[in-house]
Amino acid sequence: MxxxxxxxxxxxxxxxxxxxxVDAAALMLSISDPVGDSTGVVDATGLTMWFDNTTGDYTIKLTADAANPFIGTFRINLNLFNPDTGSVAQDPSYFVDTMNDYDLASPVTEIILTGTNTRLISWGAGDRVAYTSTPLGNPTGIALFRSGVWSPLPLAGTEDMFGTWSEGDYSVIAANPMPEPxxxxxxxxxxxxxxxxxxxxx
CATH class of the missing domain: 1.20.5 (Single alpha-helices involved in coiled-coils or other helix-helix interfaces)
Structure with missing residues (x-):
């Protein structure tokens, strides 16, 4: 040549x-969760959220430990609070994707959620995002929140919550290089x- x-x-x-x-609108948020802390059937190990803050489109991948995967009946509730939007009003600081109910006959270690939430248009790289009430307080009108996987259904107090009600229960949004087609x-x-x-x- x-x-x-x-x-x-x-x-x-x-x-x-x-x-x-790198697409400037492509952002990523990651949350990790320790193995062995679940009181339910499913032991979630974390989630990664990718979103476009020009459209509000998002994709969330949740992972579970192979020894205690997603199986049977369970519910995924995600509540995320971003006070760095400049407002603690629920719109735009509070992201909610809840009541995701499943009944799986075969085990899997990943679950994918997708959707569009225009509140994400106000979220940006460097913003702090809490997944429990402890580190950054609560959005207006919300007394308490958390995120996690509840299993089995119906709800019986068995869950794997992301975080530990501690000051470290938050993550920081990062710019994310997105692969082209x-x-x-x-x-x-x-x-x-x-x-x-x-x-x-x-």
Whole structure:
């Protein structure tokens, strides 16, 4: 491959590389939970939330320990408070995705939730987000909140709550490099093949 073709390919690969492209609206929030702290059937180990603060679209992945996975009947309730929006009013500081009920015959270690919540448009990188009431207080009109997995149903006081009602029960929103669609990788491969073919013909 000539130096010019090699330079062209490297430039294309740089522009198309998923790891190097960052969407300013793509944000991420991660929460971890220790293994073995559940009083229910499911032992959740954490969640990762990706969202777009220009649209409010979000995807949440919850994980569970392989020894105590998501199985049978359970409910996922997520309540997240972000006082760094500049307001403690529920809109826009309080994100809610609750009453997610499942009845699974086969065990899984991941559950995916998706949706749109326009309150997320006011959330940004660097904001603190609490998943219990303890570290950052409560949004207006809410006396107490927490997030977790309740199992089995009907609710009987058995749960795996994210956090420990402690001052550390919050996470910080981070900017997240979002992979571009796989077609870009195919395009980069096609460019490489084209450049190689042209080089061989010369």
């Amino acid at each position: 000539s130096s010019k073709l090699r330079a062209a390919f490297l430039s294309a690969a740089f522009l198309l590389s998923p790891a190097l492209r 796989g077609s870009l990788g195919l395009l980069a491969g096609g460019l490489f093949a084209l450049f190689s073919l042209r080089a061989r013909r010369k």
